Amino acid sequence: MRALMIQGTGSNVGKSLLVAGLCRAARRRGLKVAPFKPQNMSNNAAVTDDGGEIGRAQALQALACGRPLHSDMNPVLLKPESELGSQVIVQGRRIATVKAREYAALKPQLLAPVLESFARLKQDCDLVIVEGAGSPAEVNLRAGDIANMGFARAANVPVVLAADIDRGGVIAQVIGTQAVLDPDDAHLIAGFLINRFRGDPRLLDDGYALIAARTGWRGFGVVPFFPAAAKLPAEDALDLRRTAGGGCFRVAVPILSRIANFDDLDPLGQEPNVSLTMIAAGQAIPGDADLVILPGTKSTRGDLGYLRAQGWDIDILAHVRRGGHVLGICGGYQMLGHVVRDPQGIEGPAGDTPGLGLLDIATEMQPDKHLRQVEAIHASSGALMQGYEIHLGETTGPACARPFAMVDGVTEGAMSTNGRVMGSYLHGMFAGDSFRHAFLRQLGAAPSGLNYADGIESVLDALADHLEAHCDVDGLLALAR
Structure with a gap:
C-alpha cells in the first residue's frame, strides 16, 4: 500500500478538490484508491455505510474513488457549535463537546485512533490519498498535531504542499511555510503545487523557479482555476x-x-x-x-x-x-x-x-x-x-x-x-x-x-482531466510510499 498527503499553505486553498481529482485520476489508472483526512472541522457531514459520520469533502472524494463511505476515511471530525466549543466525532461517533483549550489537551489521545483508522483503510487499497487540514505553518498548534505534520511523521507519508495563487502572495506562502517548519517536518515535503491560477501561466515562470530554488522542492505544476468546481458539493461555508x-x-x-x-x-x-x-x-x-x-x-x-x-x-x-x-x-x-x-x-x-x-x-x-x-x-x-x-x-x-x-x-x-x-x-x-x-x-x-448524479460524475472526470493537463499526476502518484 502506498500513500501521499496533500497539505496546504492555508485553509481553503483547494486541498479537497485536488485530492478528489487525484483520487479519480488514480482510479482511472486501475488503482484501488481511498481518501483519508485525519482531522476535519466542518458542519457539513455525511452518514457512512457503517453508521458513522465524516466530512462532506471525504464523501465526495470517496465518490471519486468509487468506494462506499466509511468512518475510517475521516476518523476525527470537529463540528463547531459555538465560537468556543465543538462536537468531537471519533471514528464516526460523538464522544464529547469541548472548548478549544480542552480539545488541545484531548488531541494527543486521538493520534492512536487516527493511525488505527489509517491502518485499516490501507489494508484494502493500493493507494491512500491523504488531505491535511489548515496549514503546517501553524506551528503554534504543532504539539500533539494529528492533522498535518504530526500525522505525516507518525505514518511516514510524503507530503506535497498546495498553495493558492488566487489569494495573492503565493511565493511567500510556500517559502514562508518552509521557513517556519521544523527541519524534520520540512524533510517530508517532496514538492509543491500552485493552485487556482488565472491568466497566462508563463507570467509565473520566474516565481515558480524561485520557489523551487529557495526551497529545494520539486514543482508539480500550476493548476488553473476550475470553474466547474461550483457544481460540486462544498464543505466550507466560505464556499x-x-x-x-x-x-x-x-x-x-x-x-x-x-x-x-x-x-x-x-x-x-x-x-x-x-x-x-x-x-x-x-x-x-x-x-x-x-x-x-x-x-x-x-x-x-x-x-x-x-x-x-x-x-x-x-x-x-x-x-x-x-x-x-x-x-x-x-x-x-x-x-x-x-x-x-x-x-x-x-x-x-x-x-x-x-x-x-x-x-x-x-x-x-x-x-x-x-x-x-x-x-x-x-x-x-x-x-x-x-x-x-x-x-x-x-x-x-x-x-x-x-x-x-x-x-x-x-x-x-x-x-x-x-x-x-x-x-x-x-x-x-x-x-x-x-x-x-x-x-x-x-x-x-x-x-x-x-440528472444531478450524472452531472457530479462528469465534473469529477473533468477535474481529473484538468489535473492531468496541468500537473504531473504520474510524478505525484510515484511519490507515494
Missing part, C-alpha cells in the same frame, strides 16, 4: 454561493450562523427553472420568494436567536401570510415548531427557546445522535426519496400525523394543515431527481431533465 440559477421559481435560504449540511441545496441551485438565493445577515428575505428553506444548523436554539436578530422571523411569517411555502430541514424543521427544549444543556446552557410556531410540534434535545441512511416515500407525491438523518433531538406533536414522508411505514417529518409549511429530518433529499422534480412540480415550478 457558499450566494446565488445560483436564473429560473423564475424563487427559493430563498437564510444563511444561519451555524448553517450545516448546506450542500442539501446544491441540486436546487442547478435546476434551470429555479433561482436560489442565499440570504446573508442584515438582508431581508425577498417578498417575491416562492419557497423559503430553513437549512440545517449545529445550534438550533442559538440560530433561532440569530434568525430573530436579523428580522427573518418577521419576513417568514409575512411570507406565509402571502401564501408562500416554507420547508425546514433538520434544525430548520425544529425551528418551525412551538418550542425547542434542551433540559440537559446539550447544545449550550439548559433551557427552552420559543420556535416560530408554524408547525404544531415541539422538539426536545437528547444526547443520542440519530445517524442513518434513509429511503423514504414523499407523502404528498409518492415519489421515492433518498437521504440521511444526522441530528440530535426528538420532535413530536399533532402535525407529525401529517407526515412529510414515510420511512418503512413510519411517519417522518410534519406538515401544516394547508400543506404550505413542511419539515423533515432528511438531508440530501434533493439529490434524487424523481423527488426533486415532483416536489418542485407540486409547488408550481416547471420540470426539467437535470
Whole structure:
C-alpha cells in the first residue's frame, strides 16, 4: 500500500478538490484508491455505510474513488457549535463537546485512533490519498498535531504542499511555510503545487523557479482555476454561493450562523427553472420568494436567536401570510415548531427557546445522535426519496400525523394543515431527481431533465482531466510510499 498527503499553505486553498481529482485520476489508472483526512472541522457531514459520520469533502472524494463511505476515511471530525466549543466525532461517533483549550489537551489521545483508522483503510487499497487540514505553518498548534505534520511523521507519508495563487502572495506562502517548519517536518515535503491560477501561466515562470530554488522542492505544476468546481458539493461555508440559477421559481435560504449540511441545496441551485438565493445577515428575505428553506444548523436554539436578530422571523411569517411555502430541514424543521427544549444543556446552557410556531410540534434535545441512511416515500407525491438523518433531538406533536414522508411505514417529518409549511429530518433529499422534480412540480415550478448524479460524475472526470493537463499526476502518484 502506498500513500501521499496533500497539505496546504492555508485553509481553503483547494486541498479537497485536488485530492478528489487525484483520487479519480488514480482510479482511472486501475488503482484501488481511498481518501483519508485525519482531522476535519466542518458542519457539513455525511452518514457512512457503517453508521458513522465524516466530512462532506471525504464523501465526495470517496465518490471519486468509487468506494462506499466509511468512518475510517475521516476518523476525527470537529463540528463547531459555538465560537468556543465543538462536537468531537471519533471514528464516526460523538464522544464529547469541548472548548478549544480542552480539545488541545484531548488531541494527543486521538493520534492512536487516527493511525488505527489509517491502518485499516490501507489494508484494502493500493493507494491512500491523504488531505491535511489548515496549514503546517501553524506551528503554534504543532504539539500533539494529528492533522498535518504530526500525522505525516507518525505514518511516514510524503507530503506535497498546495498553495493558492488566487489569494495573492503565493511565493511567500510556500517559502514562508518552509521557513517556519521544523527541519524534520520540512524533510517530508517532496514538492509543491500552485493552485487556482488565472491568466497566462508563463507570467509565473520566474516565481515558480524561485520557489523551487529557495526551497529545494520539486514543482508539480500550476493548476488553473476550475470553474466547474461550483457544481460540486462544498464543505466550507466560505464556499457558499450566494446565488445560483436564473429560473423564475424563487427559493430563498437564510444563511444561519451555524448553517450545516448546506450542500442539501446544491441540486436546487442547478435546476434551470429555479433561482436560489442565499440570504446573508442584515438582508431581508425577498417578498417575491416562492419557497423559503430553513437549512440545517449545529445550534438550533442559538440560530433561532440569530434568525430573530436579523428580522427573518418577521419576513417568514409575512411570507406565509402571502401564501408562500416554507420547508425546514433538520434544525430548520425544529425551528418551525412551538418550542425547542434542551433540559440537559446539550447544545449550550439548559433551557427552552420559543420556535416560530408554524408547525404544531415541539422538539426536545437528547444526547443520542440519530445517524442513518434513509429511503423514504414523499407523502404528498409518492415519489421515492433518498437521504440521511444526522441530528440530535426528538420532535413530536399533532402535525407529525401529517407526515412529510414515510420511512418503512413510519411517519417522518410534519406538515401544516394547508400543506404550505413542511419539515423533515432528511438531508440530501434533493439529490434524487424523481423527488426533486415532483416536489418542485407540486409547488408550481416547471420540470426539467437535470440528472444531478450524472452531472457530479462528469465534473469529477473533468477535474481529473484538468489535473492531468496541468500537473504531473504520474510524478505525484510515484511519490507515494
